[in-house]
Amino acid sequence: MNAPIKPQSTKSGQTMSFRYGDEQIIFERVKRPHATGKVLIKVHPDCRVIASAPEEADSEAVLSAVKKRGRWIYEQLRHFRKQLEFTTPRQYISGESHYYLGKQYLLKVIEAPEQVQGVKLLRGKLEVSVRTKSADKVKELLTDWYKARAKETFAKRLDAMLEQTLWVDGRPPLRILTMQTQWGSCSPNGLITLNPHLVKAPRECIDYVILHELCHIAEHNHSERFYRLMGQVMPKWEKTKERLDGMVTLINI
DSSP: OOOOOOOEEOSSEEEEEEEETTEEEEEEEEEOTTOOSOOEEEEOTTSOEEEEEOTTSOHHHHHHHHHHTHHHHHHHHHHHHHHHHTOOOOOOOTTOEEEETTEEEEEEEEEOTTSOOEEEEETTEEEEEESSOOHHHHHHHHHHHHHHHHHHHHHHHHHHHHTTOTTOOSOOOEEEOOOSSOSEEEOTTOOEEEOGGGGGSOHHHHHHHHHHHHHHHHOSSOOHHHHHHHHHHOTTHHHHHHHHHHHHHHHOO
């Protein structure tokens, strides 16, 4: 029996669950704004399952929609759990691997009391100069460096992608903001927000996320029209999305 537990309210939505095989799969129902009757299901790399549903949809309908994707959800959870087994938190010490624009760089921490603290990309290495060795300080300097590179790179790629999106009137405002579960978003008034961690991904992945958000300016839902636009501006976007999804635990830990 796939017996659901009683829905429980959280700050962002309702927690629900169902049984698939020998596993009780817990998911969170959240409100899907500007939506049609469809339920959008996402399994995040940290193994959270989110079901975005129209506010008027009753719990049984949402549960039924999620259960129909039970096998897919189960396989996604198994895939991400396997990845997490081999993921260790960064210690911000020399020898670690860090990514920038899809390429892997070795971190080199240099203790130099007389030098200006900062980050340089030199000969395949990310060199971080600090007055005294401190993981927190190295992380802070790297975070600032990535944000600065993101601001510069995203602005250039946005300008390049605007040449393909003829439905966009003018250059939309761009904001850089660290987000836990999204690479990007587009507000109803056209503000595009991008996650600075995205600058660690290959350029084509950055272009995919920017194009995705530019398509939302024309169509805020993930409708047939939205996917038609995506197909026009990036014919093989699904493969690029898969590539980005596969890198999540490498570039966002």
